[in-house]
Each structure stands twice: as structure tokens, then as C-alpha cells.
Amino acid sequence: MTISEKVAYLKGLAEGLNIDTEKSKEGKLISVMIGILEEIGMSIEDLEENTVALGEEIDAISDDLSDVEKVVFDEDDEDEDDECCCDEDDDFFEVECPNCKETLVIDEDVLESGVIQCPSCKEKFALDLSDDCCCEDDEDECGCGCHHDHE
Template identity: 45%
Template sequence: MAEDLKARVSYLKGLAEGLALDEESKEGKLLRQIVDVLDEMAYEIEQLKTEYEELLEYAEAIDEDLAEIEDDVYGDYDEDEEEDDDDETFTVECPNCREMVEISDDLLHTDSAIKITCPRCSEIVMIDDEDWEDEDLDELLDAEDGAEEKEND
């Protein structure tokens, strides 16, 4: 485009010279100034285009380098892993061995009955017989928070 613009300005210069206008007349001075300004603009646009292309190449190189650094630091990133981290969980203490059992909040909102056992001693930690209510979950979470506060004291 810039080359095309420069060619068009050169064509206009040739046309202006071909008119054989008196450069001392008002019209001649005006036409000469307009053509000179167009020539300068075409040059500046060409410079901007060149600098833009260099900057674009530089930004792409930085992007590639950053991607390599991210791979080195974070390894292979898997969006499914991030979604798993966002799952809300709570813990319940096993009444038999005092092992802390982590339970996913999503598990409690299923339509089927659930039975959660301790992975250490296989003691039943929680049973949901489909009559589970959100208020029961809130009470369980509040009780858990109270137990954690006592441990921290």
C-alpha cells in the first residue's frame, strides 16, 4: 500500500509539473505545497508500516518466549485440572480414627443416596438417604468451622 501511495504521489508530481503552472502564482504555490505534503505523508506512512512490521515480529517473538517460560514454570496446563481445583469441599472427622475425610459439595447435591466411609478405617462417616437438606449442609459446615477454630486456639 505504501509503495502504491508513493507511486500515486509521484504521478501527481508529474501531472503538476506537466501543467506548467507558474510557481510564482497563488495556484502554482498551492499545488506545489499540496504535492510536497503528500510526498512527505507517503514517506511517513512507509516508515510507520516498516516500524509496525518490525514491532509485530518482535511481539510475536516475545509471545513465543513467554509461552516457553510458562511451559517451564507451569508445565503442561490442563483446564480440567483448574476446574477440579474450583470444586468446593469440606472435611469431616472420622469418629473412629479421627482421620479428616474430604467431601465434595457436589456429591451432596446428587439425587441418589450416598454413603461416605473413612479411607483409613472404613468407618461410615456420613450417610445421605436422599432426605438431605441444604440446611443440614449449612449446619455441618458451621460445626466444621467451629471445630477448626477450637483446634487453632
């Protein structure tokens, strides 16, 4: 039984008792209290309906967000498969510290300087880019944009 149904039952019970709501002070009080209970019951029902509607909208948004995440993260997964220093679109590179084996992300300026200080172990190490190039080393410059000389 819902709150509105209980209030309707209470109102019917009060009417069945023939309580005088015009002359009796107690009758007026009971009548006003029943009116307030009716308003509270309707407000609660409205809140429950809004809660259900909001829950449905949240579910729809969650589904949409899941679709967006799938598209965004699937594209990232494809990019990770194509790890190559020859990719001109990459502004950052991953390098492993030879001392602590921490993976570091560096930009092109640090890459060109050739020396890195690991933020984890504070050791400095030089970069050897000769093994990292995916291009054939037939020519003096590979033309891939890596900006290094082949041996």
C-alpha cells in the first residue's frame, strides 16, 4: 500500500466517523492534518517518479559513455601496436632507465640532447638511438624524421 493509498484510507475513515470538521476543534485539526498528509504523499510520489526517471537517464548516459570509452581506448590500443620512432606525429617517447628499469616519457628536445636523468633513481644515462630506428640503414639519413645518423 502506497502512502497516498494509506492517506486516502485515513481520510475515508475520518469521514466514516462523521467527524464534524466545521464546528469541532478536533475535527478541524484532523481535517487539516489529513490535508497535509495528502500533500506529503503526493510530494513523495513525485520524488519517487523523478528518481526512477533520473535512474533511467543515468543508465542511458552510462551506456553512451561506455560507447565513447570503447571508441577512445580502442584507438589508443591501435596506436600502441605501432610503436616506431619513425612516427612523426609522436611528440613524446618512452625510454627505459638502464639502472632502475623505470619507463620514462621524454619529449623531442630531451631525445635530441642524448642525455637523460632518471627522476626515480637520479642516475644519468645516454641514449643509443641506433637500434631504435625501424627504417633500413642503407643511406646516411633514413628520411624518417628521426634526426639521427645511421652507422
